[in-house]
Amino acid sequence: MATLEVRDLHVSVKDEESKKEKEILKGVNLKMKTGEIHAIMGPNGTGKSTLSQTIMGQPGYKVTQGDILLNGESIVGMPVDERARKGLFLAMQYPAEIQGVTNAEFLRAAINARRPQDDQISVMDFIKKLDKNLELLDMSQKMTERYLNEGFSGGEKKRNEILQLLMIEPTFAILDEIDSGLDIDALKVVSKGVNSMRGDNFGSLIITHYQRLLNYIVPDTVHVMMDGQIVETGGPELAKKLEDEGYAGLRDELGLDIKLVDDED
Amino acid sequence: MTELAEAKEQLTSASQQHDEPRFLLNQRLFARDLMEKLRLPRMQRFKFHDWPLIADQPLTWVSSNTDLEELAPDDEVIRVTQVGQTTVKIHIPEKLQDEGVVLTDIFTAAKNYPEIFKKNFMTAIKADENLLTAYHMAYLNAGLFLYVPKNVEIKKPIEAEIVQDNTQDQPLISHILVVADQGSKVKFIQHLTTVGKNENPANMMIELIAKDNSEIDFSSLDELGASTHTYFKRRADIGRDAHVEWAVGLMNDGDTVGDMDSELLGECGYANSKMIAVTTLNQEVGVNNRVTNHGKHTIGLINQRGVILENSELIFNGIGQIIHGAHGSKADQQNRVLIMSDKARGDANPILLIDENDVEAGHAASVGPVDPHQMYYLMSRGIPRKQAERMVIRGFLGAVLSAIPAADVRKKLVDILERKLTDGQQYQ
Ligand SMILES: Nc1ncnc2c1ncn2[C@@H]1O[C@H](COP(=O)(O)OP(=O)(O)O)[C@@H](O)[C@H]1O
Ligand SMILES: [Mg+2]
Numbered sequence: 001m002a003t004l005e006v007r008d009l010h011v012s013v014k015d016e017e018s019k020k021e022k023e024i025l026k027g028v029n030l031k032m033k034t035g036e037i038h039a040i041m042g043p044n045g046t047g048k049s050t051l052s053q054t055i056m057g058q059p060g061y062k063v064t065q066g067d068i069l070l071n072g073e074s075i076v077g078m079p080v081d082e083r084a085r086k087g088l089f090l091a092m093q094y095p096a097e098i099q100g101v102t103n104a105e106f107l108r109a110a111i112n113a114r115r116p117q118d119d120q121i122s123v124m125d126f127i128k129k130l131d132k133n134l135e136l137l138d139m140s141q142k143m144t145e146r147y148l149n150e151g152f153s154g155g156e157k158k159r160n161e162i163l164q165l166l167m168i169e170p171t172f173a174i175l176d177e178i179d180s181g182l183d184i185d186a187l188k189v190v191s192k193g194v195n196s197m198r199g200d201n202f203g204s205l206i207i208t209h210y211q212r213l214l215n216y217i218v219p220d221t222v223h224v225m226m227d228g229q230i231v232e233t234g235g236p237e238l239a240k241k242l243e244d245e246g247y248a249g250l251r252d253e254l255g256l257d258i259k260l261v262d263d264e265d
Numbered sequence: 266m267t268e269l270a271e272a273k274e275q276l277t278s279a280s281q282q283h284d285e286p287r288f289l290l291n292q293r294l295f296a297r298d299l300m301e302k303l304r305l306p307r308m309q310r311f312k313f314h315d316w317p318l319i320a321d322q323p324l325t326w327v328s329s330n331t332d333l334e335e336l337a338p339d340d341e342v343i344r345v346t347q348v349g350q351t352t353v354k355i356h357i358p359e360k361l362q363d364e365g366v367v368l369t370d371i372f373t374a375a376k377n378y379p380e381i382f383k384k385n386f387m388t389a390i391k392a393d394e395n396l397l398t399a400y401h402m403a404y405l406n407a408g409l410f411l412y413v414p415k416n417v418e419i420k421k422p423i424e425a426e427i428v429q430d431n432t433q434d435q436p437l438i439s440h441i442l443v444v445a446d447q448g449s450k451v452k453f454i455q456h457l458t459t460v461g462k463n464e465n466p467a468n469m470m471i472e473l474i475a476k477d478n479s480e481i482d483f484s485s486l487d488e489l490g491a492s493t494h495t496y497f498k499r500r501a502d503i504g505r506d507a508h509v510e511w512a513v514g515l516m517n518d519g520d521t522v523g524d525m526d527s528e529l530l531g532e533c534g535y536a537n538s539k540m541i542a543v544t545t546l547n548q549e550v551g552v553n554n555r556v557t558n559h560g561k562h563t564i565g566l567i568n569q570r571g572v573i574l575e576n577s578e579l580i581f582n583g584i585g586q587i588i589h590g591a592h593g594s595k596a597d598q599q600n601r602v603l604i605m606s607d608k609a610r611g612d613a614n615p616i617l618l619i620d621e622n623d624v625e626a627g628h629a630a631s632v633g634p635v636d637p638h639q640m641y642y643l644m645s646r647g648i649p650r651k652q653a654e655r656m657v658i659r660g661f662l663g664a665v666l667s668a669i670p671a672a673d674v675r676k677k678l679v680d681i682l683e684r685k686l687t688d689g690q691q692y693q
Contacts (some may be wrong), residue, residue: 081650081653
C-alpha cells in the first residue's frame, strides 16, 4: 500500500504583474492511500489547481510551510520528473502542445523513463498496450501519430491525458478538471478509463467543480476546498449536497467569511 | 610586374591548363581586378572581418583521394559526388538524359553547354557584390551544373555529396548552378562534409534560376568541419508563378557566415526560406536570410530556428523587403533562437523594409530558453530533463526537419542534432 499525504501546506505564487508573492494555499491537510478515490470540489479560484500543481512539482509554486509526503518521504524540493518516476501523475487542466514529437513517441519515452535501461518496453508490447487503451477510450490510431496535443480539440486533449494515465499506470493520479468542456459521451468514456485503473495499487485525487463527474467515478471521500483550505470532508453524499445547496450554501452553513469568485452555482 | 598582374598571369595559365573556354577566363580576370577595390560584405550585429575567408594561394588544380568517400551503389538514386575538386561519380538515369536533363561538373558545363551556361552563370549572384563574390569568381575551383528542360519533372530528389578535402591545403571554392526551365520541377539535396583536419576556407555558392512556372526544392545539410571557415551565398532568382523552397540544416562545426537570398522577380512567385542552425563549443555563426518581393502578388516567407549551445554565438537576421510596385504581395518571417547555456549568445532580428502599401507583412521573433511549460509537461510524465529538452528542441526545429524530402537525409539530420544536443548538454 502506498500513501500520499499533504500536511499543513502553504503555497504562494509570484503575481506576474505586481511581482508580489501571494499566498494561495493556507494550510491544506489531506491523506490518501492506494485503493482509494478522493475528490476535491470547490469554487473557481480557490486553489485546486495550485494544490495539484504543487504536489506534482510545478516550479512556479513555492511551498512556504508544511510538507508533501509520498510513502512517508518528503517530495518537496524533488524535481518533477523524479516525482513522476516515483509514481505521481497529473492530468492537467491545460496540457502543453509539442510540435515535432508524436504522441506515440512521447508515450514510449514516458513508459521507458520509469523502466531500467536494460528493460525497455518492446515495440510489440507497447503497441498491444496502446491498442487496448485506445479501444477503451474510443480513440483512433491516428491520434497517436499526431504531434503531442498539437491542434487537438479540448475534448481530445482530455482523452489524451487519460490515455497517458492508462499507459503510464502511476500509483497516484491527480485529475484536474478532467470533466471540463466534455459532453456526456466523452465524460462517460473518460470515466470508464479512470475506473479501469481502480484497484489496490492505484489511488486518485479527482478535482472538479461539478458533481456530475462523481456520478461516473464514485469517490470514497469528498473534500470541499474554499479559499486555500479544505473546509469540509465527507462521503459521496457531500457532493450531492453541494449540488443542491451550492458552494455559497455550504459556506454560510459553516459560517465562513469567504468571498466566492463566482456565485454561478 | 605588380602583384595584380602576377596574379592575373597565374589565373590565365591555370585556366588554360584547365582547358577552360575564353569567356570563363575573362570572367576570372575581371573578378580578380574587382578584388582590388571591393570589401568584405557586412552583416548586422555580426563581425567576421578577421576570419581567414580568402586563401593566400594561386588557383591550382589538385586531385583528391576519392577512396575517402564511401558510395552506396543505388541505381534508383540520382547522385553526384565531389571530393574537393574531383568529381567521383555522376549517376543519372538514361531516361532523364534523353529528356535533356544535364548534370555535370561546373567546368564541363562551361565547355559543353556554353549557351545556357553563359546565360545563367553568375547572373543571380554577381562578382562585383563584394570581395568574397569576386574572390569566388576569380578562383572558382569546383562545382556542379544542373539543367532541367522545359516541363520536365524529376520526381526523385537529386542528391549531391560534396566533400571538402581538408587533408590538403586547398580552399574549396564551389559553385552549384541549377537552371529550372519553364514549367519544370526538381528537388535537389546537397550534403556538405569535410575530411581531414587542415585549416581552409570554404566559399560555397549556389544559384537557382527558377524560370516561369518552375518549382525548385533545395535542401541542404551542411556539416563542414571545425577547421573550416565558411562563407556561403545561396540565391534564387524566381520567375513568374515559380516556386522555390529552401530547407537548410546548418550543422557546420566551424565558423560560418552566410547569405540566403530569394528574389521574387516575376508576378505571383513564391519563396519559402527555411533554416535551422545548431551552434556548439566556441563556434560563431551569422546568417542573413533575405526574401525580396519585386513582382506583384508574390509571397515571401522566412522561417529560421536556431539552438545555441555551450559558448557559441548565432545571429539570425531575417530581411523581408517589398519593393515599390509589388502590389498585393506578402512577406512574413519568423526568427527564433533558443539559448541553452549562460555563455551562449545570440539574436534573432527581423528586418522589414516595405515600400508598398497594399501588402501584407508580418514578423515574429524570440530569443530565450526552451519553453518552460513544455518542459514541465514532458517531465511530469517522468521524462528526464535532458531528454525532455531534446524533445522540445526537436519540436522547435520540426517545421524545417519535415520540409526535407528524403527520409534518409532527414534521419541523418536528426542524428546529427541528437549528437550535438547531447554533447552540448554535457556542458550545461
Ligand atoms: N501561476 C500563477 N500566477 C499567479 N496567480 C496564480 C497562479 N496560479 C494560480 N493563481 C491564482 O491563485 C488562485 C487559485 O487559482 P487555482 O489554483 O487555479 O484555482 P482553481 O483551480 O481552484 O480554480 C487564483 O486567484 C489564481 O488567480
Ligand atoms: Mg483549476
